[in-house]
Amino acid sequence: MGEVGGLLREWRTRRRLSQLALAHEAEISPRHLSFLETGRSAPSRQMVLRLAEHLDVPLRDRDQLLLAAGYAPVYPRRALDSPELSRVRAAVQLVLRAHEPWPAVAVDRRWRLVDGNAAVPVLTAGAAPHLLRPPVNALRLTLHPDGLAPRVLNLGQWRAHLLARLRRQAQLTADPDLTALLDELRGYPGGAGGEPVEPGPGDVVVPLRLRHGDGVLTLLSTVSTFGTPLDVTVEELSIETFLPGDEATAAALRAAAAA
16 A cells, blocks of 8 residues: 555645645545555545546556556556547547648657648658658657758747647656657757747747748647547547648648649
């Protein structure tokens, strides 16, 4: 019981919650929570899931908490190409196609490219072949000096934005692979990756300004996820769409699709 108690304490600390605050949210006594964290009391299966829910623990790690407490995992981890996830695959492909001619990609928790629509080559044009061999990591492809980076006109700003997203994700999930990826990307050239992104006059979002032929694409990114996942693979999927930030970009993307 000490193992699951230690894990619960780690997640509570990571979420910057006191025992009193978590106990209040989970509707248990602070004394009971203290006993659970120190191993003096054994949590029920339902109590592990309740605390994990209030700590916003990812499904993958909720199963680890259950195992540490001596219970069987409850959240499946099906492969995306399994028959059980056929509807999920169909939904992802539907969303990707619906956004054409705007580029859109689906990535997993570690930013590996799962799928993309017909407009993605507009983004990846000129990238080195070794960065495009599966499994393709979308962040590495974007920030690597042999990838999109030479075409990104606001590389310092975009790099800072991506590294901030990755840093938050690594802190949320405690995934060592994400931490290693963050360290790798920080070592790439391209501006101050740790600096905050300050808005300029009229800015409302951070755009991706990408050189395209003789012109420039100004793209605004949006991220979609499944709202009620009960499968680890489904929870870790996200779809990022790059929408045109001006009429010139929309026209260029339509022309690329027609060609």
